[in-house]
Structure formats: structure tokens, C-alpha cells
Amino acid sequence: MILSLNPFGGLAGDMLLAALLDAGASLDAVRRAVALTGLTGWRVEAEQVRTGPLVAVRFRVEVEDDATERPAAELIAMAARAGLPVAEAALTAIAEVEGRLHGVPAAGVHLHELGGHDTLIDIVGCAAALRDLGVTRVHCAPLPLGGGTVRTRHGVLPVPAPATLALLQGAVVRGGAAGEAVTPTGAALLRAAGADYGPAPEMTLRATGYGAGTREVPGRPNVVVAMLGEPTAETTQQVVLSANLDDVTGEVLGHVIERALAAGAADAWVTPAVMKKTRPAHVLHVLTPPELAGRLEELVLAETGSLGLRRGVVDKVALPRHFETVRLHGQDVRMKHGPWGVKPEHDDLVRLAAATGRPLRQLAREALDAL
Template sequence: MKILYYDCFAGISGDMNLGALIDLGVDADYLKTELEKLNIEGFHLEIKTDQRRGITGTKAEVVIENQENEKHRHLRHVEEIVNNSSLPEQVKVNALKIFDLIAEAEAKVHNISKQAVHFHEVGALDSIADIVGAAICLDYLKVDKVMSSSIQLGGGTVKCAHGIMPVPAPATAEIVKNIPVKAGLVNHEATTPTGAAILVATVDEFTDQITQPITKTAYGIGNRDSEVPNVLRVHLLEDVAAVNDVDTEEAILLESNIDDMNPEHYDFVLEQLFLAGASDAWLVPIIMKKSRPAIQLSVLCKAELADKLKAIIFTNSTSIGIREYRIGKNMLRREEITVETDYGPVRVKKSYYDGKLVRSKPEFDDCKKLAEANGVSLSEIEDTIRKQL
């Protein structure tokens, strides 16, 4: 199992992340070509070898070609740019997840809705390139898991839209809630909102202890020159013990018994839970005391999302109590491919055990879309895909 590990001993920013992943092996020309699929002009990516305190790595800089004409965009404008591009679907999903985290943080700080957010961190071209670029790089590396150390936030003060504030900036503080952090190593902002959001959106596990062999190390070079090298270090790890293709991680299971809610409301609750990052959510009919029929709502999630999902349950259902369990998850190694058919492209998820393919499953939404567009049955679409696997 191949693992990407972020060693954020000196923090992380969007450009440091791009530099580190290019240094790790992402093809720079491929990244530039994929960014062109956004169909927006006014920026280009400059990549070079650089050093900080004798450490050599890759420096990636998004250069804005006309600063005066650069416009700030609302979240919906960014969503339109990403969704209308020809980027792979998983790249779009990851990029929009990062944008949404930043927008949600800024909305809370300013006490406005996410769609009303109108600010540099989401709208500027450099942030668009940094965030979409991060999603492109992650897709290129094809790792099975992403891990990270505690995030170094830095110290001192930072100038932002709210004036001069102590580090971390207000948006960063919101984004890293329930995430392991450190502070005070340097007297400047070590982690930006963009850098924090990239980690929170893509990392599967935060830990300062790694036991897997390191197969490659790379560095992304930052803009500062201080006593602590302004670099982002990343490792590729190889989990040789996971020969059976089973990945184990810790998760949180939330449960609530509900017997007094309009059944039509459950669909909305489940939708909100999935949008907020729940790994899974489901309903089970049960019988409670005095033979009352009820529904057990269950939610599976990462530990750092538990408080957010409990708030959704309490706010959008009639639940007045939630049970919480810490459990282990065992998951087969999975990969997603796109199969081109006579009807159009379909994403297929493949699962492996002990080095062998054990299951292939076409994405239902893709099959449904093609069936409707071509006036054929779902079975015909699925049969066509199976013949090509």
C-alpha cells in the first residue's frame, strides 16, 4: 500500500504543497496541462529548483499576469469554473471539498452564508490554481492513503481582512478545529487557510508516529528565509505489511433512536450528513419501549468530523441524545477507473484482496445518466461495461 505522508514541521501553504508534490514525482508539464482545463486566463505556473537553509527542493509559484484585472469571486463562481472544466471527476470532488472548507470557515468568521463569501482566499486566481493543482497532484500520485503529522501553525501576528490578528488567522483556526496542531516554532504564519484546508480535506489520518518504510522524500520550498527551513517535507511510505490489501483505520460511530419525526425529513438529514463528510449513514427500523416503532439513525465518520455531524443531527432531527462509539474499520484496497463505452464514459470501482481483483462495480449515477441519455435500460449499460472489463 502506497501512502503519502505530510511532515508539516514548518507548516504548509498552497504553493509549498504544489512544490513538494512535484518534487515527489508529479510531472510538472502534466500539472500545467491539466490546469489549462479550467479555461481561465491570467496566470501561469513557474517551477524551479530552490533552497532554504541548504535544503534543496522544488519551488512552485502561481504568477498572476495582470494584478489590476484580477477579480475576487464568490464560491458559486469557483464551483462553475471547476464543474464546467474537463478535469477528472475525482479531481473536481477533491478541489470543491477544499474550497467548501475555506468558504465555510470564512462564512462563520464573517457571520454570512457560504454563497455570500466574497474574498481573496477562495476567489483569487492563485488560490484557484493552488487548490485545483493540489487535487490534480493527488490524483496523479494514485496513493492508497494520505497521512499527516500535527500541523505547525507558527506564531506572531498576521495581517488579514480583519486587521492585524495573532496567528493562526481566523479562517485557519476554524479549519483546523479538532485537528492536531503545534504552535510557536517560528514567529510568522506557517500555515495558511489554503494549506490547512488541503490537509483537512484530503488526509485520512493525523499522526506524528510513522512505522512504514520511507521510499522517497521530497521538499516544497516556501518564500521565507528564517532559522527554521521554510519547507514542506513529504514522504512516500510503503506499507509492506498490508499484503492482503486490507486497510485498517479508526472511526467514530454515532447512533440515535428517533420515534417522533416526520419520515419525509430523513432524506434531508442523510443528505446533510453526507455533504458534511460522513463516510456512511443509514436508517434501521427498530422497536422501542412500549412497542413503539422507531428509526435508528447511524453515522460513520472520521473522529475530527464527529462534533460537526452531531450538530447536524441535533439541528435537523428530533433527536435529543446520541450514542458515540470509537470503532475500527477494515477496508479493501480500491481504485477507480473510467471505462469508455459506445454510450459514453462510466466510472468503475475495483476492489482488491491479497493482490487479486475481487470486485468491479460500475458507478450507478453514471449508468443511470447514460441510460436516460441513450434511451436504453440500466441492464444494457451494465452488460456493456462488464464485457469491457
């Protein structure tokens, strides 16, 4: 599922979580994830509120412990217990940025304003909601930066806060009205989710949600809009080269496939066949973009010695996909996400199996569990 965000009023962790809940995420799933962290003395609710002319959802946190200071390492460890990589990555990003800004190692960062219950709840809750909705890609429209100043433990700082700006490196931003429009928590969640920026992608819209912030803005709703949609397929025209071969060895066929793929073929494969005079044979197929067809045709004819081949034009339907990486036994394993599932890259598993001596099937299950 694709999540496309319109940060109309800005973006904070509680606003994003409220929008996801309004779009259909389960509040019980959020509560279960927060409970796994070991955090105590909290209660969360989602309520409908009016902000400007719109009705939206506001996420509300009530805590018995109102302390706002904790070591970043403590929050990261608690998020890890929930088994949500996005939450762990968001808190790690905050710790790394704060460490760079204040000249201390990330492991020694002590969070002040961001060290409270609500930071952990917002981040873990958002990660749980994304998982509950099956979100695999996140897009965001340009973020309003806001302006002015904010009072912190370190004194008066400009808005956006330095930590927010550091977390937004690579994001597309725009000017905005005075006030803190994007919080460090919101920026960290976008970074951890691998958000892309720009116009909403092509998708089939399935649900929308409106998440309200706590700040009242005269004359306009203070909301972030979440749009959930299913990806649409991309259709391109491709050329298929085919050659019937009854006098080419398996070694040569494998070599031709490797060379064709290295030269830019979209795919290459062999099927068994019975030719004239009932000779057993193989049909070599090469799928290629039209602009590479001539070069790949020469390659096939030169390598196989065939006196001819066939060209056919086909429509290739490609569903969108993207990759993320999980860390397993000290090595990176790429995970390929499609609209209907996810699987680890085979070559990465082969390398890991050789390094660890573990069975390939076991490593595949571990990689999926690590998501």
C-alpha cells in the same frame, strides 16, 4: 500510494504542491488541470532553491490579473471543470468556513485574500499532483500553528487565522514560532484529502520531496517534506472452521453464512465436493478470529446438524484499504481503495440501480469516472 507529510516549516498550498513535484509529480499534469478550469493569464514553474542548508523545490505562479477577490462559487465552478473532487472539496470547505465566520450563506461568500489566481492554481495543482502520483491515503505529522497577527481585508487578525483554525478541526496541532505556519489553503487541502494525523504509517518508501515556502526563516529550512510509499500487508492469525455436508439444503447453507458473518466471522463460503460413497456435497468454511472460534463452531454445528467439523490455523494477509464516497444520481456510493485499484461497493450500486433503473455495469463505470 501513501503520502506522509512532515510540515517541518508549516504547510501552504504552494509548499505542498512543490513537495509533490519534487517527489515525482508531473508539472505538465498540473498545467493541464489548471487549463481545464478555464483560467487565463497565468504561467507556472517549479525551480530549485536553497532554504537553510537544504535544496528544495519552490512552486512559482505568474499572473497577468493580480486581483485577489472573487466569489467562492466562481472558483468552485472552475475547479469542477478540472474533474478533481479534492480541489472542488477544498474550495467548498473554504467557502463554508468563511460563510460561518462572517454570517453569510456559503453560496454568497466573496473571497478577498483567497480569491486570486494563485489560490485556484495551488488547489487544483495539488489535486492534479495527488492524482498523478496515485495517492490514495494522506497522513500528516502534527501541524505547527505559528502565532502573532496577520493583516487582512477585515483588519488585523490573530495567527492562526480564524478560517485556518476552522479548517483544522480534527487535526493534530502543536505550538510553533511566530508567523503564519499553516495557511487556509493548506488546511483545506488536508481536509479535502481526508488526512489522518500522527506518526508516519508503515510503508515501503519510494520517493521523497521537499517543498519550499517563500518566507525565509533564519537558521532553518522552511519546507514541508513529502514521503511517498507503498502500503505493507498486515498478517494476522485466523481460524478456519470446515464441515463436509451432504444433507443440508442450499437455503440452510445461505442462512448459516449470513449468521456467521453477522456474528463476527471474517469470511464464510461454500465449495462443492464429492464425499464418500460418491455423494455430492458441500464444504462449509468459516474464517474467524481465534477469540470467536468457539462461538462460531457452536453456531455451525447447531444450524447444520453436523456431527463434527475441522479447525485449522492460517495466516491471513490483509492489504490496507480505505473508503471514500462519491455522489451519483443523488445518492452516495462508497468506493473501496486498495493498493492496486479501486471499485464501488456492490450493495450501493444495487440500491442505485433499483432507484434509477440504470444498468449496474453502467453505474459502476460512472462511479469510477466520478472519482
